[in-house]
Amino acid sequence: MPTGPAVQAAEQARAATGRTIRASLNAAPLAATLEGKRVPTWGYNGAVNGPLLRGAVGDRLEVALHNALPQETTIHWHGLAIENSQDGVQDVTQKAVAAGADYSYGFRLPHPGTYWYHSHVGLQRDRGLYGPLIVDDPAEAKDWDHEWVIVLDDWLDGVTGTPDDVLAELSQGMGAGMSGGSSGPSGSGHDMGGMQGMGGMPGMDMGGTPSSGPGMGGGMGSNGRYMAMGSTSDFLGGDAGDVKYPLHLFNGRTPSDPDTITARPGERVRLRIINAGADTAYRVGAPGVKLTLTHTDGFPVEHREVDAVVLGMGERIDALLTVAAGWTPLMARPEGKTGLALGLISTGTGKQPVPAALPSTLAGTVVDGGQLTSAAAVRLPEKAPAVTHTVRLTGSMMAYDWGINGRRFSMDNPYEGALEVRQGDRVQIDFVNTTTMWHPMHLHGHTFQVGATGARKDTVIVRPGRTVSVAFDADNPGQWLYHCHNAYHADRGMMGVLSYIG
Numbered sequence: 167m168p169t170g171p172a173v174q175a176a177e178q179a180r181a182a183t184g185r186t187i188r189a190s191l192n193a194a195p196l197a198a199t200l201e202g203k204r205v206p207t208w209g210y211n212g213a214v215n216g217p218l219l220r221g222a223v224g225d226r227l228e229v230a231l232h233n234a235l236p237q238e239t240t241i242h243w244h245g246l247a248i249e250n251s252q253d254g255v256q257d258v259t260q261k262a263v264a265a266g267a268d269y270s271y272g273f274r275l276p277h278p279g280t281y282w283y284h285s286h287v288g289l290q291r292d293r294g295l296y297g298p299l300i301v302d303d304p305a306e307a308k309d310w311d312h313e314w315v316i317v318l319d320d321w322l323d324g325v326t327g328t329p330d331d332v333l334a335e336l337s338q339g340m341g342a343g344m345s346g347g348s349s350g351p352s353g354s355g356h357d358m359g360g361m362q363g364m365g366g367m368p369g370m371d372m373g374g375t376p377s378s379g380p381g382m383g384g385g386m387g388s389n390g391r392y393m394a395m396g397s398t399s400d401f402l403g404g405d406a407g408d409v410k411y412p413l414h415l416f417n418g419r420t421p422s423d424p425d426t427i428t429a430r431p432g433e434r435v436r437l438r439i440i441n442a443g444a445d446t447a448y449r450v451g452a453p454g455v456k457l458t459l460t461h462t463d464g465f466p467v468e469h470r471e472v473d474a475v476v477l478g479m480g481e482r483i484d485a486l487l488t489v490a491a492g493w494t495p496l497m498a499r500p501e502g503k504t505g506l507a508l509g510l511i512s513t514g515t516g517k518q519p520v521p522a523a524l525p526s527t528l529a530g531t532v533v534d535g536g537q538l539t540s541a542a543a544v545r546l547p548e549k550a551p552a553v554t555h556t557v558r559l560t561g562s563m564m565a566y567d568w569g570i571n572g573r574r575f576s577m578d579n580p581y582e583g584a585l586e587v588r589q590g591d592r593v594q595i596d597f598v599n600t601t602t603m604w605h606p607m608h609l610h611g612h613t614f615q616v617g618a619t620g621a622r623k624d625t626v627i628v629r630p631g632r633t634v635s636v637a638f639d640a641d642n643p644g645q646w647l648y649h650c651h652n653a654y655h656a657d658r659g660m661m662g663v664l665s666y667i668g
């Protein structure tokens with residue numbers, strides 16, 4: 167039970183400063199201005215990318231939500247191991263907040279780091295209903311001069327359609343998208359590497375016949391307006407994304423009007439990068455400048471110097487960057503897609519770079535957060551798992567039937583197929599990707615460890631045909647969702663519940 171005695175006991179055991187941080191979030195329709203155009207969308211407090219919420223470890227965060235949307239909503243506090251009743255999952259941890267209603271969230275901030283919040287209802291977070299949440303560690307030695315909180319997002323709402331329009335098209339399956347003439351090279355990307363490592367999994371329709379999609383030829387879907395065809399990434403192991411986005415935002419702004427910070431040459435900037443996208447991994451870097459990766463998903467890692475870092479949807483990376491004289495373009499390139507999200511660092515000299523003149527690729531040493539090593543201070547002590555759950559990621563672009571172990575999640579019966587754990591147990595989850603596409607797998611309420619010594623994370627990239635094993639100690643009782651953080655995959659059913667029993 168989200169409010170049972172075990173949950174209350176876990177909440178009482180969390181560190182407390184006695185301080186309370188209060189914030190208000192008003193979820194409402196708004197008109198954003200992007201590329202000089204008025205873009206109708208939904209967001210918090212009148213903007214795309216909500217306000218920065220910030221407190222210290224042990225502070226209590228109280229957020230008053232007003233729902234001025236025309237439909238129900240909730241807020242999920244992504245990555246935070248908070249009290250279960252505050253996790254913001256409709257029909258699992260709370261009743262959704264009705265249109266016009268108010269709701270109060272309140273919980274202690276359990277761990278320092280870079281987190282974020284977003285709506286957990288339907289496809290609302292592929293509009294503007296998200297924002298950054300930073301938890302400070304007062305004991306941390308600050309070896310940087312500036313901090314830059316960076317929220318990246320793939321954007322189409324109000325420009326080419328709405329997320330609901332996108333889902334309507336995708337749900338017809340790949341056949342519908344292929345019948346359109348405007349969607350690029352014949353969709354071969356979605357089949358790429360399809361047979362490798364799949365071994366004829368049941369439910370895998372690799373026939374590739376355009377007629378396999380229901381609803382063929384009807385409505386918008388037949389135009390292939392939203393489906394990204396041939397979007398591939400070697401880094402992600404094949405198919406990179408399902409959806410075409412006309413814009414990519416860096417703190418709610420496009421490259422023609424970039425977010426810009428000023429610094430002196432030689433100063434260090436701590437980047438706190440959040441991928442709030444729905445269907446896009448971002449490769450982030452500055453040409454000719456090294457990034458020192460220090461944290462992923464809030465938790466410290468052994469420092470790693472790279473040329474660029476890839477973030478799946480929901481992932482965060484903290485990195486240190488030393489400022490060079492002139493202008494430094496911090497680029498986020500959508501993996502396997504075209505476009506750019508951009509921010510600039512200026513030292514007050516030189517000429518501001520023109521987006522079109524920037525390099526189209528970021529090469530060299532490139533890693534993702536799941537390939538980093540946890541800092542010793544946060545590494546889980548070695549322990550044999552009391553239980554191992556196998557989570558097969560299933561489905562295909564062809565039928566758009568994404569699921570877990572061949573079953574599509576339904577909120578009507580959320581506990582069917584739940585992964586059962588007992589408090590105190592070391593739990594291992596093996597994410598086995600039987601599909602031809604990568605999935606960023608997210609677990610609520612816990613920060614697992616990837617492999618024996620990998621990073622502590624709450625969202626990890628699982629490449630096609632690969633297995634990623636994660637482990638955690640079951641220390642936060644309740645009912646917790648786990649799901650692919652591709653908004654469209656999650657909505658179609660690649661989701662399940664981790665359930666504390668006994």
Ligand SMILES: [Cu+2]
Pocket residue numbers: 568604605606650651652655656660
């Ligand atoms: Cu997915």
